[in-house]
Structure formats: structure tokens, C-alpha cells
Amino acid sequence: xxxxxxxxxxxxxxxxxxxxxxxxxxxxxxxxxxxxxxxxxxxxxxxxxxxxxxxxxxxxxxxxxxxxxxxxxxxxxxxxxxxxxxxxxxxxxxxxxxxxxxxxxxxxxxxxxxxxxxxxxxxxxxxxxxxxxxxxxxxxxxxxxxxxxxxxxxxxxxxxxxxxxxxxxxxxxxxxxxxxxxxxxxxxxxxxxxxxxxxxxxxxxxxxxxxxxxxxxxxxxxxxxxxxxxxxxxxx
Amino acid sequence: xxxxxxxxxxxxxxxxxxxxxxxxxxxxxxxxxxxxxxxxxxxxxxxxxxxxxxxxxxxxxxxxxxxxxxxxxxxxxxxxxxxxxxxxxxxxxxxxxxxxxxxxxxxxxxxxxxxxxxxxxxxxxxxxxxxxxxxxxxxxxxxxxxxxxxxxxxxxxxxxxxxxxxxxxxxxxxxxxxxxxxxxxxxxxxxxxxxxxxxxxxxxxxxxxxxxxxxxxxxxxxxxxxxxxxxxxxxxxxxxxxxxxxxxxxxxxxxxxxxxxxxxxxxxxxxxxxxxxxxxxxxxxxxxxxxxxxxxx
Numbered sequence: 380x381x382x383x384x385x386x387x388x389x390x391x392x393x394x395x396x397x398x399x400x401x402x403x404x405x406x407x408x409x410x411x412x413x414x415x416x417x418x419x420x421x422x423x424x425x426x427x428x429x430x431x432x433x434x435x436x437x438x439x440x441x442x443x444x445x446x447x448x449x450x451x452x453x454x455x456x457x458x459x460x461x462x463x464x465x466x467x468x469x470x471x472x473x474x475x476x477x478x479x480x481x482x483x484x485x486x487x488x489x490x491x492x493x494x495x496x497x498x499x500x501x502x503x504x505x506x507x508x509x510x511x512x513x514x515x516x517x518x519x520x521x522x523x524x525x526x527x528x529x530x531x532x533x534x535x536x537x538x539x540x541x542x543x544x545x546x547x548x549x550x551x552x553x554x555x556x557x558x559x560x561x562x563x564x565x566x567x568x569x570x571x572x573x574x575x576x577x578x579x580x581x582x583x584x585x586x587x588x589x590x591x592x593x594x595x596x597x598x599x600x601x602x603x604x605x606x607x608x609x610x611x612x613x614x615x
Numbered sequence: 616x617x618x619x620x621x622x623x624x625x626x627x628x629x630x631x632x633x634x635x636x637x638x639x640x641x642x643x644x645x646x647x648x649x650x651x652x653x654x655x656x657x658x659x660x661x662x663x664x665x666x667x668x669x670x671x672x673x674x675x676x677x678x679x680x681x682x683x684x685x686x687x688x689x690x691x692x693x694x695x696x697x698x699x700x701x702x703x704x705x706x707x708x709x710x711x712x713x714x715x716x717x718x719x720x721x722x723x724x725x726x727x728x729x730x731x732x733x734x735x736x737x738x739x740x741x742x743x744x745x746x747x748x749x750x751x752x753x754x755x756x757x758x759x760x761x762x763x764x765x766x767x768x769x770x771x772x773x774x775x776x777x778x779x780x781x782x783x784x785x786x787x788x789x790x791x792x793x794x795x796x797x798x799x800x801x802x803x804x805x806x807x808x809x810x811x812x813x814x815x816x817x818x819x820x821x822x823x824x825x826x827x828x829x830x831x832x833x834x835x836x837x838x839x840x841x842x843x844x845x846x847x848x849x850x851x852x853x854x855x856x857x858x859x860x861x862x863x864x865x866x867x868x869x870x871x872x873x874x875x876x877x878x879x880x881x882x883x884x885x886x887x888x889x890x891x892x893x894x895x896x897x898x899x900x901x902x903x904x905x906x907x908x909x910x911x912x
Contacts, residue, residue, distance in 0.1 A: 466704035466864040474864075476705050477659065477688065560688045563657075573691065577668050578811035578834040 386584030393585050394592075400562075405589055408566040411479055412547035415486035419494045419542055422487075424535075427498030428524040432510070442499065448492030453551030460485040461555045477558035482566075485552040490542040497538035501531040533604055540601045548594060567593075656685040658872035659706040661697035663777055664809045666710055666852060669829040669901050671892055675885065683875045685868075693809070695775025701725050701855075704862035708873040710880070712827075712852045713777035725862070726855040727873075732880045733889050733902040734851045734910045737781055739842035740814070740831055741767070741823035749823070754845040755789040761823060762791060765802040768822030772813050773797075773805035781850070782825045788847055814838065829901035832893065851910060852902070854880050881907045 393401045430441065462468050464475040464484075475481040505527050513523040528535065550568035557564030559573055567590045574583035666672055672689055680687050690700060694713040698720055700706045710732075711717060720726045739749065739757050747767045749757035761769050772779040786793050796803060804822065806813045810830040817824040818836035827850050831840065842848075856873035859865040865873075879885055886904040893901035903910070 466862065467702070471704075471864060477690065558688070558690045560690060563686075563688055576664065576691070576809040576811055578815060 382580060383584070386581040387588060389581050390585035390588035394589060401586070401589065403562065404565055404567055404570050404586065405593075407479065407564075408547055408568070408590070409593070411482050411553075411566060412486060412543055414483045415490060415546045416494075416539060416543040418483070418487045419491050420539060422491060423494045423498045423538075424528060425524075427495055427502060428527070430495075431499045431502040432524070432527075442496070445492045445496040445499075449496060451489065451492065453489055453549040454555065455551075456485055456489045457552035457555030460488065460552065464556070476556075477560060477564060479557065479564055482553050482557045482564060485556040486546040486549065489549060489552055490545050493545060494538050494542040497541060498535065501534035501538060502527060504534055505530045536604050537601055540597055540604070544594060544597050544601075547597075548590065656868045656872060657688050658685050658708070658869060658876065659688045659690065660876065661690040661692050661700045661706045661709040661711075663694050663697060663711045663713075663852070664691060664811075665712070665778070665827045665830045667691050668809070668811050669833050669893065671829075671889070671902070674888065674892065675880075678885070678888075679876065679879050682879065683872065685872055685875075693772075693774045693776035694780070701857055704857065704864050706857060707865060707869045708854065708856045708876045710852060710854050711777060712850055713780045714851060714853075716777075716780060717853060717855060721855065724860075725858055727858050728877075729853045729855055730877055730881060730907050731851050731853045731905050731909050732886070732907065734849060734905055735828045735902050736843060737778070737825055737848040737850050738828050738831055738840040739823060739825055740817065740838045741841050742821045743837065743839045745839075745841055746821075747823065750841045752842055754785050754842050754847055757842045758785050758789045758791070761802075762789075762796060762799070765800060768802050768804050768817075768820050770804045770806050770813050770817045770820070770822050770824040771797075772810065772825075773807050774809075776810075777850075778810060778825060778827060781847075785825070785847055810834070829893070832897040832899075832901060849910065851905075 392398075430438070460481065461476065464470045464473065464481050466474075466476060475484070509527060509530050510523055513526045518526065548568065550572060553559075553564070553566050554569045554572060557566070557569065559565050559569040561573075565573065567586050571583045571586045571590070574580070574586065662672060667689070676687050676689060679685075690697070690706060692700065694711045694716060697706075697709050697711055698716060701709055701720060702723075702725055709726075714729075717726070717729050721729060737754075739754060741747070741749070747761055747764055749760050752760065761767060771782060783793050786796055797805070804816070804820070806816055808816070810826055811834045813824055814826055814831065814834045814836065816822070818838050823841075828840075828843070831838070854877050856870075856877055857865065859870045880889075886906055889902050890904035891900055893899070
């Protein structure tokens with residue numbers, strides 16, 4: 380217990396004193412996860428609309444495949460991307476191996492199935508009448524999609540927050556693709572791993588506390604969003 | 616109030632970005648700026664864990680970066696992984712301690728020359744009360760005793776690291792077939808971890824393990840060194856630059872950086888630093904410098 384308490388105190392100290400190394404690691408974790416999430420939003424909104432509003436062969440198969448990929452192991456994604464971007468791999472000439480850019484690619488691939496699945500399920504929560512009304516009022520396809528996205532904005536926000544949460548908390552992909560280089564590709568999760576390997580459990584736990592703190596804020600946000608969806612707080 | 620949740624999420628995102636931004640505003644300019652401006656040269660070094668866990672690289676990294684004006688990216692890996700990075704041409708230079716594998720790596724055309732720059736010894740460590748009674752034995756006798764008794768746990772790195780390779784060499788020297796040992800029961804624990812966690816595990820379960828002296832002194836816990844002599848326990852660290860005629864993806868800057876690293880590690884100044892490293896903290900220096908020569912003892 381002394382270890383835990385000491386680590387907790389150290390974590391608070393690192394946060395309060397804004398330790399430059401720790402802030403650097405936290406900032407890197409944040410922007411890599413945010414970039415991956417942003418790319419996923421750009422890809423998933425149109426792709427999700429196309430899948431949801433169109434009937435095609437194998438749609439059910441695709442949806443169950445997506446659901447399976449929700450829990451895709453991060454190390455498998457990491458290994459796949461590493462093999463692709465390694466200098467001996469097909470994308471080697473891009474010099475992406477062990478860079479933050481490659482980590483963004485890895486996290487994007489990791490969270491796309493989940494966000495796509497959640498976006499589609501967000502659409503299915505919208506009353507079909509919305510689509511029909513929009514179309515009958517003369518909206519074109521794009522406008523009708525936009526109306527639907529607006530209707531589903533709260534579950535959409537949940538999808539974004541969930542994707543971001545998975546990205547910032549994953550360790551396997553970042554570790555293999557980024558190589559865990561101090562000051563360049565080390566994130567909170569891979570940093571925890573490094574300090575454990577070095578036997579510095581207090582520093583590892585301190586980084587863990589910072590990560591949990593970030594995750595807590597995100598989860599409070601998700602909770603409030605879902606609460607907002609279920610109840611009308613102030614009926615107008 | 617209606618959109619409180621939405622506002623809160625936006626607020627959390629912006630606030631966390633702002634806090635980290637604010638905290639490292641000066642640093643951020645250089646780190647994110649580096650991705651946009653002309654790329655600085657980044658030299659990639661894969662190092663065996665023991666040179667990192669002892670803190671040696673934390674000391675040497677800034678010295679190298681300052682002297683040659685490049686960014687040094689250090690990949691922390693067991694020797695097995697380090698060689699794999701080398702074979703994929705993903706690194707420029709490596710520091711390892713697994714002689715037979717190093718020679719194979721060079722014979723396969725991936726490495727230039729093998730240049731020893733430091734050495735120390737492996738030790739067999741265990742609990743202070745030494746239930747198996749191996750203190751003072753030769754390494755081969757100690758391993759044989761542990762294998763015959765099977766009462767005390769032996770924690771193996773089991774990760775294709777230089778230390779794991781050395782462990783297999785000792786089993787062979789003691790007259791055992793390694794495949795018999797690894798399948799002989801619960802007493803032989805396969806950690807598949809770095810040296811520091813393996814030592815921690817040995818400490819927790821009251822078992823024995825093989826460690827390089829440097830990582831052991833830095834992560835001792837309640838363990839004591841029981842066997843520390845014998846020529847088989849010699850642990851030589853060498854530096855190998857990657858062969859750019861095999862790895863054509865290497866830029867001329869990478870080739871120069873790798874050669875600089877060899878020169879840097881074998882320079883008198885750095886050799887002296889290595890030779891004295893850890894003396895103050897642990898009462899004995901962790902490495903002996905060997906100026907590019909194979910140590911003989």
C-alpha cells in the first residue's frame with residue numbers, strides 16, 4: 380500500500396509541478412488519439428451513412444464483421460501496421476516506421492470498426508419518418524443525410540468519445556508501431572510499460588493516474604451525454 | 616442548460632488540450648515544429664535493455680546528440696527484437712550482447728563490424744538464505760544443482776535476449792539439453808520479460824535467476840549475488856553499424872550517424888565515462904571499458 384500511496388503522491392506532484400517530460404508525454408498521447416479520432420469521424424460519417432441508408436448484398440455480414448472487429452486486439456493491428464511500414468515492407472519507402480504519424484495510422488485502423496459500428500447504430504435510432512419527411516420536402520441525398528446526422532448527434536458524440544477513449548488507452552499498437560522512443564513516440568500507455576520494464580513502478584503508476592484522470596473526464600462526458608439523451612431535463 | 620453534456624464534452628477536450636499546451640508551450644513549438652520544418656536527422660539505435668535499465672543511455676544520449684547535432688532515437692529491446700529491427704532495416708546501429716547472434720547477423724550481411732566497447736559479468740542471484748545452497752559454486756554446478764533439486768524456482772528471461780542466450784549456453788556447458796530443461800516442470804519459470812521485471816519476479820517468489828551485474832545492482836530488491844565467477848559469465852557489449860549496402864533505404868546521414876556512434880562509443884572520453892559509470896551510486900562501476908578490443912579473461 381505504501382507503494383501505491385507514494386505513487387499517487389508522485390502523480391499529483393508531477394501534475395501540479397507540470398513536469399516537462401510528463402506533460403510532453405501526456406500531450407503526445409492526447410494529440411495522437413485526437414488526430415486518429417478526427418480522421419475516423421471524417422471517414423465514418425459518410426461511410427456510415429452510405430451503409431445504413433443503402434440496401435446491398437452482404438450488409439448483415441458486414442455489420443457482424445464490424446461488430447467482431449470492435450474487440451480487435453491492439454497488438455494485431457500494431458503488428459500489421461509495423462509490417463506494412465517497416466523498411467522491408469510494402470510502404471517502407473515512406474519512412475514512417477517508429478514515427479507518431481505511423482501511430483496515428485495504427486490507432487485509426489484500430490478504432491474505425493468501432494466508430495463505424497456506433498455511427499450506424501446511431502443512425503438506426505433515428506425515426507425513419509425523418510428521412511421520408513426530408514425527402515418529401517425536396518431534400519437531396521446529401522441534405523437528407525445531414526438532417527439524419529443532426530438528429531443523431533448525441534449518440535454520434537458518444538461514438539466519438541468511445542473511439543477517443545479506445546485510442547488513448549491502447550498500448551499494443553503504439554508500442555509496436557512507435558517503438559516507444561523517449562521524447563518522440565512514447566505515450567502515456569507505452570511509457571507505463573517502459574517504466575515497469577525498468578523497475579520504476581512509482582513513475583509507471585504516476586503516468587497511470589494521469590491517464591485515468593483523462594479517461595475519467597471523458598467518461599463523465601459520455602455519461603452526461605447519454606443522460607441527456609434519455610431524459611429531458613428541462614421540458615420546454 | 617439543455618446542451619450541458621455537449622458543452623461539457625467540448626469543455627473537457629479544449630481544457631485538457633489547453634492545459635497540456637500551456638504546460639509545455641515552449642517545448643511544443645520545437646516538437647510539433649519538427650514535423651513541419653525540414654526534418655532534422657534522426658539516428659535510430661536499438662539497444663539491449665540492460666544498457667538502458669542501468670541508466671547508461673540516459674547519460675550518453677545528450678552527449679551524442681550535442682556532439683553530432685542529430686536526434687538520437689533509442690529503441691529499447693531485447694537482443695532478439697533488436698536483431699529483427701536490424702534485419703528489417705528499421706534501425707541504423709545497435710548495441711547488444713549476444714556474440715554468436717552478432718556474428719551470424721554480420722555473416723548474413725546486415726551488420727558491418729562487431730566492435731566491443733564494454734564488458735561486465737553475469738551473476739546468478741537468489742534469496743539471501745539460498746535454499747538450494749549454490750553460493751560459491753561454479754555457474755555450471757549451480758545450474759546442475761537447481762535442475763536436480765527442482766525445489767527452488769528458476770526464473771528465465773525466455774525472450775531471446777542476450778541474457779537468455781547466455782542462460783542456454785550455461786545449461787549446455789552444464790551438460791543439459793535445453794529442451795529438456797524448459798519442459799521439466801513448474802520450477803523453471805518462463806518470464807518473457809525484461810531483466811528488471813524478471814528480477815522483481817525472482818524476488819517475489821524467492822527464486823533464482825541469471826542477470827547482468829549492472830541491471831542486478833540497479834534492481835536488487837532482497838536478492839543477493841550467489842555465483843559471480845567463471846569464464847562463461849563474461850558479458851561483452853558491442854556496437855554494430857547496419858550495412859547500408861544491404862539496407863539501401865539508409866540515407867547518407869543515417870550511415871554517417873551510425874559510424875559516428877561507433878566512433879563516439881569507442882572514443883577515450885566516452886570509454887572513461889563508461890568505465891566509471893555507477894561507481895558512486897553502487898560502490899562499484901557497472902562496466903569495464905574495452906576500447907574496441909575483445910576482452911580476454
